[in-house]
Structures are given as structure tokens and as C-alpha cells.
Amino acid sequence: MMNSTPDDKPAPSRSAAVVYNPIKVDIDAIKAAVTVLENETGWKTTTFHATSKEDPGAGATRDALDAGADVVIVAGGDGTVRAVAEAIHDSDAALALMPAGTGNLFARNLGIPLDDLEGAVRTAFTGVDRAVDIGLIDIRDENNALSKHAFVVMAGLGLDAKMIANTDDDLKKRIGWLAYVSAIVKALADSSELHVKYRLDSQRARSGRAHTVIVGNCGSLTANVLLLPDAAPDDGFFDVAVMRPQGVIGWAQILGKVLWENGVLRRIRGGHFLTTKDVRALRYVKAKQLTIRLSTPEEIELDGDEFGKAIAFKSRIKAGGLTVRMPQAANSSQH
Template sequence: MTIELDPLMTWGIVVCALVVLVAAFLLGRRSGIRRTLNSVRRFVHPANLSDSEVSDAARYRAALIVNPTKTDVRRLASTAEAICRFEGWNPPLVFETTIDDSGEGATIRALDEGVDVVIAAGGDGTIRAVASALAGSSTPMGIVPLGTGNLLARNIDLVLDKTEWALRIALWGRNREIDVGAARIAADGDSHVFTVMTGLGFDAAVMADTNDELKSRLGWLAYVEAGSRKLAGKPSHVKVTFDDDYRISARVRSVLGGNCGRLQGGIQLLPQAVIDDGMLDVLIVSPKNLGQWVGVLASIAGRRASKGLHTNIRKCQKVVIESREELDVQLDGDPIGQSSYLEMEVRPSALTVRVPTVEQRKQIRADAWPV
């Protein structure tokens, strides 16, 4: 018995087979799904078409929040616009931070405009402000690191010294959900978001006493200079309560809580901290004299701070530190004044950040991207 196929049905089978073969080929390439999706996006709204040929409604749009003290805003905005045009995105919305708005208000305005990603261009303070507004939302944050520490960028393995690469990662990178911390310096006070670590005592005093002019010339070595002048201080008596359950009393120089612990120079201050494990790592530093500081430095250098000489780390979801005296407090390296109370709590998976894809990492290592 002979079965005759309708010509339209035959063509339909052939077309379906070709689609399957092409999809399998694309998905099997080294770039994987990301390149396939990017190719589809560019086919839908290719970068070389004029605005009259491609509807603005079909394009993505980014917001760029820039700290003008860290870079030439006009030059960065021009670079971002050129990259967005090449990638088939609308021109970015550009906002500058001010003394009165370090980035949170600008981010809220960007969200009201319905942008697809908010890019924080500045130091850790700018990134923290943008993260404060984005935490709890589904809009991802891209990062162009322009500060001295760039701590969050270091801890999520972003490229630090290539603005164009950082912008492209912000547009087409992989979304990663990370934890953020929430800190209060009064039991009934406002909550402040932090992305890396917050501390009370020695570390905050160093941040507060670092010379800005020296920091602009020496970078992170300016913190070392300030720290050397603070080593001889006296310990403070504190009560530390973990998860409303376990309490200790101690004489300490510093108490820090963090989501991640990599600092400049490859130093791992919190060696077991994981940025998306839903936990805070709390470090207690308790040397009594200059000699014992040597033990602290040896513990940190050897990544044994969790149970080192005059250091101790405990994991928790919430911690409250109460001191007999007013001590300096810092959020992600920014001094915020003095307090005898510091409460920190983790907010699991509260922030989505753009990080490099596997293919982007390969291209960056090969110094072959962008092209």
C-alpha cells in the first residue's frame, strides 16, 4: 500500500527537521544556550538597523547610576550608549549620584521607568546604595567597579579594570542571586542594607580615619597606614548574641559580620563565608596588645581566622552586639558614625547580580573580548 504525502505536509516535516538540527548545533557549541539566546535577540532587533526599522518597545533598556567623583560621567555614558547600540539595546538612562542621593533614589526612579538592569558605576558605597533599592526585586544589578576596594566585585569574580567588559557583563551576563545583610545601629532604628561586611570597633575606626587624599594616591594601602595608627587601642567589653539564643561576653577590638570575605591583595578575612548560603559569618577579633596582633595577622594570612590566635568566627542568621561604650561602625567600608549597638541579619537570595558567563570568562582570560 502506497501512502502519498501532501506537498505542504512534506515541506512542514523538512522545515521542522532543519529547525531541530540547527537548534542542536547551536546548543552544542561552546557558548551554549547564552549565545543561542543572544543570536535570537539580535535577529529580532539587530544592532545595525535604524531606529525607524526596529521598535523601541522591542529593545531592552539599562539604567546607569554613576558616581561623578569616580569617573568622567560623559565619557562613561558615551561608552555605555555605544555598547548598548551595538548590542541592540535602547540608549541607557543615566543618573548621577549626589551628596543627598548616593544612588538609592536614582535606582527607584530607574525602576519606575521599567528598566531591565540597573548598572552601578562607582565604589562600594555606590554599589551598596543601588543594592539597597534593588534588594527584594527581580531587577538585576550590573557593576562597573570604580572604587578603591571594589569588594563585592572581587567576591563575585567580576573584571575590575575593563569598563567595556564590565558593561557587557551587565547587559548579557548570567543572573546570580546572592544574600544581603541588613544592619541597625539602634534597636528601633532604620535598617541599612550591606552586600559585603559590616563591623563595629577597630575596622570601622580605620575606615573613619583613612585619609582621602592618601587613599587617592595609594589606593587600599592607605587603609594599612590608618590601621597601623590604631593598633595600640584598648579592647572594649561587648555582649554578642547569636540567633537570639547563644550569648557570649568578651573584651574585643572588633566584631564583623559578612556575606563574603575576600579583601584586596587576596586576603581572605572570612575564609569560609559563602555569598549565597543564607548565613552570616561573624568574626570576633580580641587581641589585648601589639604582640597579640601578630597572632591575629598570622591567623588571617594562614586563613585560620575561624579558630586562630585571638580570632573566632561563628555562622548565624542574626547577631546583636552591645557595647559598654560608643564605637565606630562601618557598612561595606563606609563609616556611618558611632554606636553602642549593632544588629545584623541576613536576607537570603535578596539581590540578583550579573556575573560573567562561562564563555565570557574564557574570552576575558584570552584577552579576546569584547570584539
């Protein structure tokens, strides 16, 4: 849902903050663009807060909120966006995106332009607010310690978590998302299965096996791959994908569903009538809450970042729990 105005405060009372990853952005260019919009709109002086290896964004965001920011501009990749969203979702502030990462999946799924610095700053100061969902997750690690987090794109066990764990960070800096290719090959070579006990919403607990479990708030991946065709960031539900391939045929079924049916047929007029039913190798389900307990610790990822090994997690959707600043043009296209 879109609000027609940024907020109810008069311009001189409004202020923005920029939380930025100093490794990925040109902060001088950002400051220059912000100054232009400050002068144009009459907002207060913007504050700037750098992330670090020790603080990927949550602490910087709390500093921004303590400074009175009405809008927090996130200049970084999906990991920075996730950390900021985790800190901001309980506040009255809006989040504005300035994509500067490898995947920029949250921005892609929301239809926000990726390479437009001035446009991103203008959206932060003059855009409209959109309420979107945010995933909240409690992770119990292999040492039985509990930690609480949030995610805006996807959480995953199995293939995607192993892929991220196998990705060379230096290679990713040099060639971007193509660095994931070799990591995918390594992950596919791992034939081990997840043995899980799970509960969807208030249904009874069940047991099962899977190669990969993905809990998604958004549906599209890097290279515009549509993994979760019915996912929407504001429908109040997770879309859960369970992959259970058996050999080459199983993987062929998954690739056919994801690349051909989701990637081609569903994107052409009337194409959804040509899609097939779920196959055993890939099942989809919608839910508001998912609890999983694993027989052995497994790698888990949130929005493309490693979060160690988990023995269990409980994830729930917070419908409309995050306010994102959108371009004015996006508001017009909603009507």
C-alpha cells in the same frame, strides 16, 4: 545559582540604567560603550543617574527603577554599590558592576574583572544572573535613633571601623588603598575593648569583650587578604570574626592566621590540612542573625563607609536577596 538567560523579556522591552559617581568615572566613555551594546542588543535607550554627596546612590537607584530599568549598572566604588544594593534588593531588577573605587571588594569577591569598561557593559546587557546574599542591618545610634541599611561585603565594629574613621579621604584619592596603612597604625594603638551583649541566631544571649567584631558576607579584603576563609556570598550565612588579641602575641596570632594560613596555606592544594584550630585571639562562627548591644557608643562601618556611632545593631542575612549580573564566562566556569 546562575540563570542561563538575562531575563524573559524580549530585547525591545528591556532597558538598563547607569547609576554613577561623577567624581570617579568618565561618563562620556561609559555612554559610548553603552550605545554600542544598545545598538547590538536592541535594548531601549539607557537612562543615567548621578550620585551626589547628599544621595550616595539610593535615590538615584529609585529613579532608575521608576524609569523601568531591568538592569542597574553601578559605576563607582563599594560605597556606591552598597547604596544601590540597598535600594534594589526588593525589586525584580538585576545589579551590574562597573568597578571604579579604591577597594572594589564586592567585585573582587565575585571574581568580576576590575578594569574592563567594555566588558562590564557587555555583561550588563548580555550576562547571566546570579542570586547572592545581602546583609540587612538595623542600627541604633548614640541618640537612640534607629536606621535600616544593607551591606554586601562586611559590617564592622572596632579596628576596621576606627581605621576607616582615621583614613584621610584626600590621601585615599591620591594613593588609593595604601592610605589605610597609617589609619591602621592609629587604630592598632587604641587598646580599648568593646563590651558587648550578643545573640547568635536563636541562641541565648551572652556577654563578652572584643577588640573587633566583623560580620561578613564576603571574605577577601584589599590586597587579596583573606580575612574570612569560609565566607561565600551565596551560602545563606554570615561569617563572623571576633578579634580578642592580648598584647603582641595576640596580634601575632591574628596575623599568622590571616596572612599565612588564610592567605597562603588555604590557597594551595591540600594546604587546609596544615592549618591550625582557632586561637583565642581570633574566632570564627557562622550565623544567619546577630544582635549586639554595646556598653558605650562605638564607630560602625558598612562596606567601608562610616555610619557614625552605634549603641546596638541587629543584622540578618537575606539569602539570595540580590540579583547580580555576571559575565557569560563566569557561568561556564560554574559547571
